[in-house]
Amino acid sequence: MTNDPGRRVREQLDDELAHLAVDEQARRRFHTAVRSGARPQGHGTAWARSALRRPGPRWPVVAVAAAVTAVALVPGVAARTLRSAPAPSTVYAPGAGSVEPAATSARPSPSTVPARTAASTVEPSPSRVPSPSPQATASPATATVPAQLLLIFDASTVKRGTPVSVHVVLKTAAPSVQLQKAAAGAASSVVVVSWGDGQVARQTVTCPGPDQRKSAPLEHTYRAPGRFQVKADLISSTCAPSSADQVVAVM
Amino acid sequence: MGLDGGLDGGRDGGRDGDRGGGVELADAGPDLAVTVLFEAHYTRMLRVATVLLGDVAAAEDVVQEAFLNLHQGWGRVRDKAQAAGYLHRSVVNGARSRLRRRTLAQRLHLADPEPAASAETVALDGVPAGPLVVALRALPRREREVVLLRHYLDLSERQTAEALGLRPGSVKAYGSRGLASLRAALGDLTALEILDDQEGGR
Numbered sequence: 001m002t003n004d005p006g007r008r009v010r011e012q013l014d015d016e017l018a019h020l021a022v023d024e025q026a027r028r029r030f031h032t033a034v035r036s037g038a039r040p041q042g043h044g045t046a047w048a049r050s051a052l053r054r055p056g057p058r059w060p061v062v063a064v065a066a067a068v069t070a071v072a073l074v075p076g077v078a079a080r081t082l083r084s085a086p087a088p089s090t091v092y093a094p095g096a097g098s099v100e101p102a103a104t105s106a107r108p109s110p111s112t113v114p115a116r117t118a119a120s121t122v123e124p125s126p127s128r129v130p131s132p133s134p135q136a137t138a139s140p141a142t143a144t145v146p147a148q149l150l151l152i153f154d155a156s157t158v159k160r161g162t163p164v165s166v167h168v169v170l171k172t173a174a175p176s177v178q179l180q181k182a183a184a185g186a187a188s189s190v191v192v193v194s195w196g197d198g199q200v201a202r203q204t205v206t207c208p209g210p211d212q213r214k215s216a217p218l219e220h221t222y223r224a225p226g227r228f229q230v231k232a233d234l235i236s237s238t239c240a241p242s243s244a245d246q247v248v249a250v251m
Numbered sequence: 252m253g254l255d256g257g258l259d260g261g262r263d264g265g266r267d268g269d270r271g272g273g274v275e276l277a278d279a280g281p282d283l284a285v286t287v288l289f290e291a292h293y294t295r296m297l298r299v300a301t302v303l304l305g306d307v308a309a310a311e312d313v314v315q316e317a318f319l320n321l322h323q324g325w326g327r328v329r330d331k332a333q334a335a336g337y338l339h340r341s342v343v344n345g346a347r348s349r350l351r352r353r354t355l356a357q358r359l360h361l362a363d364p365e366p367a368a369s370a371e372t373v374a375l376d377g378v379p380a381g382p383l384v385v386a387l388r389a390l391p392r393r394e395r396e397v398v399l400l401r402h403y404l405d406l407s408e409r410q411t412a413e414a415l416g417l418r419p420g421s422v423k424a425y426g427s428r429g430l431a432s433l434r435a436a437l438g439d440l441t442a443l444e445i446l447d448d449q450e451g452g453r
Contacts, residue, residue, distance in 0.1 A: 009383070009402040016381030017298040020307065022289075030289055030318070 394429030
C-alpha cells in the first residue's frame with residue numbers, strides 16, 4: 001500500500017486536519033438552508049456562518065455608532081434582528097475626524113435576515129464620531145454631538161403611502177455616575193432624522209439608564225417608492241457616553 | 252437509502268462515487284442529492300479549501316457557497332453524475348477568487364478584505380498546522396491544487412484537469428513538481444517517503 005502516494009497524503013492530511021470536519025451545527029444549518037431554500041444575499045455568506053462568529057461586510061452592513069442605534073420599521077412585516085456587538089473602543093479610533101470602522105459590521109444568520117434588509121446599511125459618519133475619552137465621561141455636558149449614523153434601506157418594495165418609521169435607540173454601556181444621573185431623566189439627546197427625500201424630523205429622547213434603552217420612534221410616509229438614505233443624527237446630547245450593540249430592523 | 256449506497260464507495264473520493272451514484276443522483280431531488288453530496292464530500296472539500304486559502308473561515312464560506320450553488324442550480328446540472336466534479340471546480344474557483352481579492356487588496360494597500368476573525372475563529376485557526384499542511388502551503392498555487400485534487404481527493408488526471416481547467420499533461424507536470432517539492436520540504440518524514448513512488452501511482 002505504500003505504493004499509493006495518494007493514500008499516504010490523504011492519511012497524513014486527514015490526520016493533520018482532523019479538527020476540520022462537518023459537525024452537527026454545520027449539518028443542522030445545512031439542512032435548514034436546504035429545506036428553506038434560503039440563500040443569504042451577498043458573496044461568500046454561507047449557511048454555517050453565525051451572526052457573531054465572523055462579522056463581515058458582505059452581509060447587510062450594520063455599523064453601529066457609539067451612542068445610538070437605529071431601528072428601521074416598515075409596518076406589516078415580521079421583525080428581524082441584526083446583531084452586532086462592537087465595543088466603542090474597537091469601533092472608532094479616537095481622533096478628530098477619523099474613523100476606523102473596524103469590526104463595525106455584522107453578518108446576521110441567514111434565518112434572521114429578510115432579503116430586503118440586504119440593502120440596509122448603517123454607517124457612522126466620518127465627520128462626527130464619539131470619542132470615548134475620559135473628558136467625555138467626566139462631564140455629561142461635554143458629550144454633545146456624540147454620533148451620527150446613516151441608515152440606508154431599500155424602500156423599493158414599500159408601496160406609495162406606506163408609513164416608514166425609524167427608531168433611534170440610545171443604549172447605555174456601563175454603569176457610571178453620569179449614567180445614574182441620566183437614569184433619573186436629567187439628561188437627554190436631540191435626535192434629528194433626515195428621511196432622504198428632503199423631509200426631516202426631530203425628537204428629544206431622555207437618556208436611558210444603565211443597561212437600558214430609550215427609543216425615539218419617528219414615522220414618515222414616502223410619497224413614492226425608492227431607495228432612501230435615512231440619517232439619524234444626535235445633534236445634542238447630555239447623555240453619558242454610551243454604546244449600542246443592537247440594530248433591530250423590521251422590514 | 253439508495254443514494255447513500257451509490258456514493259459510499261467514493262466517499263470523498265470522486266471517481267467511483269460519481270459513477271456509482273450518478274444514476275440515482277439523477278433521479279433525486281436537489282434536497283436529497285445535495286444532502287448526500289454534503290455528507291460525502293463536505294469534510295474533505297473543507298480541508299482542501301483550508302489548505303488552499305490558509306484560512307478556515309474563508310474555506311468554510313467557499314465550500315458552503317459551492318454546495319448552495321449546486322443546490323440552487325441542481326435543475327440546470329445536465330450530468331448529475333458529475334455533480335461532485337462541479338463541486339470540486341466550484342471550490343477551487345472560489346478559493347482562487349478569494350486569493351485574487353486578497354492579493355489585490357494587499358497590492359493596493361486596502362484594508363483587509365476579510366473581516367476580522369472572532370476569538371472563536373482565531374482559536375480554531377490557531378491549531379498548529381502539521382508538516383504536510385505547511386509544506387503544501389509553501390507550494391506554488393497550481394502545484395498545491397494539483398496535489399490536493401489528484402492525491403488527496405483521489406481524482407484521476409482527467410478529473411483533476413477538468414476541475415482545474417488544465418490539460419492532463421499539465422496536471423502530470425504540476426503534480427510531479429509538487430510532490431518533488433514536498434519531498435524536499437519534508438525531508439526524511441517517513442510518512443511521505445512513499446511519495447518517491449508517485450510516478451507509478453496511476
